[in-house]
Amino acid sequence: MDDQAKPVLIIMIEDDEGHARLIEKNIRRAGVRNEIRAFTHGTPALAFLLGPDGQGMVNSNQAPLILLDLNLPDMTGIDILQKVKSCESLKRAPVIVLTTTDDQREIQRCYDLGANVYITKPVDYENFSNAIRQLGLFLSVMQIP
Amino acid sequence: MNDFTSPEAQAKNPENVPAQGMPQQEQTALPAVLDRNSPLSPxxxxxxxxxxxxxxxxxxxxxxxxxxxxxxxxxxxxxxxxxxxxxxxxxxxxxxxxxxxxxxxxxxxxxxxxxxxxxxxxxxxxxxxxxxxxxxxxxxxxxxxxxxxxxxxxxxxxxxxxxxxxxxxxxxxxxxxxxxxxxxxxxxxxxxxxxxxxxxxxxxxxxxxxxxxxxxxxxxxxxxxxxxxxxxxxxxxxxxxxxxxxxSARRDIEILNDSLEAKVEERTLDLLRANSEIQRFAYIVSHDLRAPLVNVMGFTSELSTNLTTLREFIEKLEKGKDDSLPALLDEAKFVIHEEMPEALQFIRTSTTKMDGLINTILKLSREGRRVLTAEPVDLNHVCEQAVGAIRHQFGEGGEGIMIENRLPVVISDRLALDQIFGNLLDNSIKYRIPARPLHVTIRGKVSGKRVLIEVEDNGRGIAPQDHERIFELFRRSGAQDQPGEGLGLAHVRALLHRLGGDIKVVSTLGQGSIFQITMPLVARKFE
Missing domain, CATH: 1.20.1330 (f41 fragment of flagellin, N-terminal domain)
Known part of the structure; x- marks a missing residue:
C-alpha cells in the first residue's frame, strides 16, 4: 500500500519546554529529519495517539516513535505507556522513556510494560542521538520496502 | 520445757522479723504487692x-x-x-x-x-x-x-x-x-x-x-x-x-505488655509512614530539582557549541578571504540572534524555577517544624471562617458552601485546621466547572474517638489514577489551567498526619469530589 511509505512520525511527550527543545535540537543534529510532534501534557497526546475512537486507527498507517517523559503534570508516563502498549495498532511502536530519575524499580516497570529504551536525564546527548537514529533508521527500513 | 521456748520465740518474732522486712522493702523496687505478701512476711x-x-x-x-x-x-x-x-x-x-x-x-x-x-x-x-x-x-x-x-x-x-x-x-x-x-x-x-x-x-x-x-x-x-x-x-x-x-500482678504485666506491643506497633507504623514519606519526598525533590538542572546543563553545552561556531567564523575572518565566509556569516548571525538568546533564556528560567522550588521546600520544612499546640477548636467556627475568606468568589445562581450539620469540637492545633480547611475550600473554587453553579457541602460526625469530616463539591473531579497522586508534592491532576505549585493537598495531608489523622478522596471525573478527613477527637501528644 502507498500509505506504508509514510515516514516515521516522532511523537514527543515532554512537559518541560527546555527539555523538549534540547531533545529536538539533538535529534536534528543527528541527521534525523522526521517530523516531530511535541505534546506537553498526557491528555492531548493520548487523544492524538488513540484517535477519537480510542483504537488508534488514525495512526494505523503511520508508524510513530514515542519519546515519553515519565513525570507529566496531568498523568504519569506509565499510564500512557500502558495505554499505548495495550492498543492493538500502537503496541509495536517503539517507545523511548526519558526521565530524570534512575530508580531501578521504575526502569524495570517500564521495560515490563514494553518500553524499548530507557534514558536517564541529564542525557549523554551523543548516545541519545545514536539511539534515536538507530530506532529511526530501523523504522525507516521497516516502513519503506 | 516447752513453756520456756515459746516466750522466747514470741519475743524474737515482733523484734527481728519486721527489722529484716523493712530494709528489704526499701531495697527492692519490685511491685510492692509482691514484696508485702511474700510467703515469709512477718x-x-x-x-x-x-x-x-x-x-x-x-x-x-x-x-x-x-x-x-x-x-x-x-x-x-x-x-x-x-x-x-x-x-x-x-x-x-x-x-x-x-x-x-x-x-x-x-x-x-x-x-x-x-x-x-x-x-x-x-x-x-x-x-x-x-x-x-x-x-x-x-x-x-x-x-x-x-x-x-x-x-x-x-x-x-x-x-x-x-x-x-x-x-x-x-x-x-x-x-x-x-x-x-x-x-x-x-x-x-x-x-x-x-x-x-x-x-x-x-x-x-x-x-x-x-x-x-x-x-x-x-x-x-x-x-x-x-x-x-x-x-x-x-x-x-x-x-x-x-x-x-x-x-493479678501477672495480669497487669500482661496488659502492660499488650499495650506496649500495641504502642510499639503504632509507633512502628508511624515511622514506616514517615520513612516512606521522606523517600517519596526525596524522590520528588530530586526529580523536580533535576529537571531544571538538565536544562541548565543542556543549554550550557548548546552555548559552547555556539561558541565553537562563532570561533570558527572569526578565525576564518582573520585569515582573510574565503568562499565559505558568507555561509558562516549567516550561521553566526543565526547563532547570535536566535540560538544564544534562547539558550540564555532557558537557563535563566530554569535557575528561577530551581530557586522557587528551593524556597517552597524551605517553606514546607519550616511548616513541619512549627510547634503544634493542642487546644479546644470548634470545627464549625473553623469552617465558617474558611467560607468567609472565599465568599467573594462565589458567582451567581445560588452558589455557596453549606455546613450540613453541627461540626464537633476537637482538641487539636487551630492553625493547622485553619490551613487544612482553607486549602480544601480554595481547591473547590479553583477546580469548579464554570458552566454549573458551585455547591460545596461540609458534614461531620464523631465515631468513637475519631472525627470524620467530608467536604463534597460538584467540581471537575479527579481521574481514578490520580486519587493518590494529588496528595504528593508538586503533583497536579487534570488540565493545568489554574495557577499553583502542586503544594496544597500535599500540605493538607502532611498537616493531618501530624495531627494523627489522614485524608483521602472519592471522586468521579466530571461530577465532583468528596474529600474525607479522619482525625482524633483529642489529638495525641504532639512531638
Whole structure:
C-alpha cells in the first residue's frame, strides 16, 4: 500500500519546554529529519495517539516513535505507556522513556510494560542521538520496502 | 520445757522479723504487692510460730496429764491393796480370837490352827500395809496404834493359850474375863474402820483429780485445736491472697505488655509512614530539582557549541578571504540572534524555577517544624471562617458552601485546621466547572474517638489514577489551567498526619469530589 511509505512520525511527550527543545535540537543534529510532534501534557497526546475512537486507527498507517517523559503534570508516563502498549495498532511502536530519575524499580516497570529504551536525564546527548537514529533508521527500513 | 521456748520465740518474732522486712522493702523496687505478701512476711511467720506453739502445748499437756493419770492409777491400786490387806489383818485377828476361844473351851489342839496361821501371817501383812499409811501423820499414828494393839492382842491370846496348855485353864479364863482382849478387839475394829475411811477418802480424791486431769486435757486439746485451725485458716487466707496477688500482678504485666506491643506497633507504623514519606519526598525533590538542572546543563553545552561556531567564523575572518565566509556569516548571525538568546533564556528560567522550588521546600520544612499546640477548636467556627475568606468568589445562581450539620469540637492545633480547611475550600473554587453553579457541602460526625469530616463539591473531579497522586508534592491532576505549585493537598495531608489523622478522596471525573478527613477527637501528644 502507498500509505506504508509514510515516514516515521516522532511523537514527543515532554512537559518541560527546555527539555523538549534540547531533545529536538539533538535529534536534528543527528541527521534525523522526521517530523516531530511535541505534546506537553498526557491528555492531548493520548487523544492524538488513540484517535477519537480510542483504537488508534488514525495512526494505523503511520508508524510513530514515542519519546515519553515519565513525570507529566496531568498523568504519569506509565499510564500512557500502558495505554499505548495495550492498543492493538500502537503496541509495536517503539517507545523511548526519558526521565530524570534512575530508580531501578521504575526502569524495570517500564521495560515490563514494553518500553524499548530507557534514558536517564541529564542525557549523554551523543548516545541519545545514536539511539534515536538507530530506532529511526530501523523504522525507516521497516516502513519503506 | 516447752513453756520456756515459746516466750522466747514470741519475743524474737515482733523484734527481728519486721527489722529484716523493712530494709528489704526499701531495697527492692519490685511491685510492692509482691514484696508485702511474700510467703515469709512477718504475719506469716507469726502465724507459723503460733501454730507450732499450739501443737507443742497439746503434746506437752497430754504428756504431763497422762503421766499424772498414770501416777494416780498406781496410787489407786496401791490404796485398794492396802485397804484389802488391812481388812485381812482384822479378819486374821478375829480368826485367831475365835481359835483362842475354841481352844479355851475344848482344849482341843486342832482349834489352834487358825491362831497359828495368824501368828505366822500377821507380821508379813503388817509390813505390806505399812507404806500405804505413811503419807499423812494421822494415818501414820493410826497404823502405829494398829500395829501396837494387834501385837498386844496377839500377846494376850498367846498368854491365855500358854496358860491353858500348862493346865491352868481357869487362870486363862479369868484373864479373858478381865475384858482387855475384848477392848483391844473393839479398838482394832475402830482403827481399821478409820483407816478404811481414810483410804476411801484418798481414793475419792484420786478419782476427782483424774476427772480434773481429763477435763484439763480436753480443754487444752480443744483450745489448741481451735488455735491451729485458726492459724491454718489464716495461712490459707494468706496463701490465697498471695496467689491472687501474683495472678493479678501477672495480669497487669500482661496488659502492660499488650499495650506496649500495641504502642510499639503504632509507633512502628508511624515511622514506616514517615520513612516512606521522606523517600517519596526525596524522590520528588530530586526529580523536580533535576529537571531544571538538565536544562541548565543542556543549554550550557548548546552555548559552547555556539561558541565553537562563532570561533570558527572569526578565525576564518582573520585569515582573510574565503568562499565559505558568507555561509558562516549567516550561521553566526543565526547563532547570535536566535540560538544564544534562547539558550540564555532557558537557563535563566530554569535557575528561577530551581530557586522557587528551593524556597517552597524551605517553606514546607519550616511548616513541619512549627510547634503544634493542642487546644479546644470548634470545627464549625473553623469552617465558617474558611467560607468567609472565599465568599467573594462565589458567582451567581445560588452558589455557596453549606455546613450540613453541627461540626464537633476537637482538641487539636487551630492553625493547622485553619490551613487544612482553607486549602480544601480554595481547591473547590479553583477546580469548579464554570458552566454549573458551585455547591460545596461540609458534614461531620464523631465515631468513637475519631472525627470524620467530608467536604463534597460538584467540581471537575479527579481521574481514578490520580486519587493518590494529588496528595504528593508538586503533583497536579487534570488540565493545568489554574495557577499553583502542586503544594496544597500535599500540605493538607502532611498537616493531618501530624495531627494523627489522614485524608483521602472519592471522586468521579466530571461530577465532583468528596474529600474525607479522619482525625482524633483529642489529638495525641504532639512531638
Amino acid at each position: 504475719l506469716t511467720l507469726l502465724l507459723l510460730v503460733i501454730g507450732s506453739l499450739g501443737l507443742l502445748i497439746i503434746v506437752a499437756a497430754s504428756f504431763i496429764l497422762l503421766n499424772a493419770t498414770n501416777h494416780d492409777m498406781n496410787d489407786l491400786s496401791r490404796l485398794r491393796d492396802g485397804a484389802a490387806t488391812t481388812n485381812q489383818i482384822l479378819t486374821l485377828l478375829q480368826n485367831a480370837e475365835s481359835s483362842q476361844r475354841g481352844y479355851l473351851l475344848t482344849q482341843d489342839e486342832r482349834y489352834l490352827e487358825p491362831f497359828n496361821a495368824t501368828k505366822e501371817q500377821l507380821p508379813e501383812k503388817l509390813r505390806q500395809t505399812h507404806p500405804v499409811y505413811q503419807e499423812n501423820p494421822r494415818t501414820k499414828e493410826l497404823f502405829t496404834r494398829l500395829v501396837t494393839i494387834s501385837q498386844r492382842k496377839m500377846d494376850e491370846m498367846s498368854e491365855t493359850i500358854a496358860l491353858t496348855k500348862a493346865g491352868k485353864r481357869q487362870e486363862a479364863i479369868e484373864f479373858v474375863k478381865t475384858n482387855s482382849g475384848f477392848y483391844q478387839m473393839e479398838n482394832l475394829r475402830t482403827l481399821v474402820g478409820e483407816l478404811d475411811t481414810d483410804v476411801n477418802r484418798r481414793v475419792d480424791e484420786r478419782f476427782r483429780r483424774q476427772n480434773d486431769n481429763v477435763f484439763a486435757l480436753r480443754l487444752v486439746t480443744i483450745s489448741s485445736t481451735l488455735v491451729i485451725v485458726l492459724v491454718l485458716a489464716g495461712v490459707f487466707w494468706l496463701i490465697l491472697r498471695f496467689t491472687n496477688n501474683i495472678i
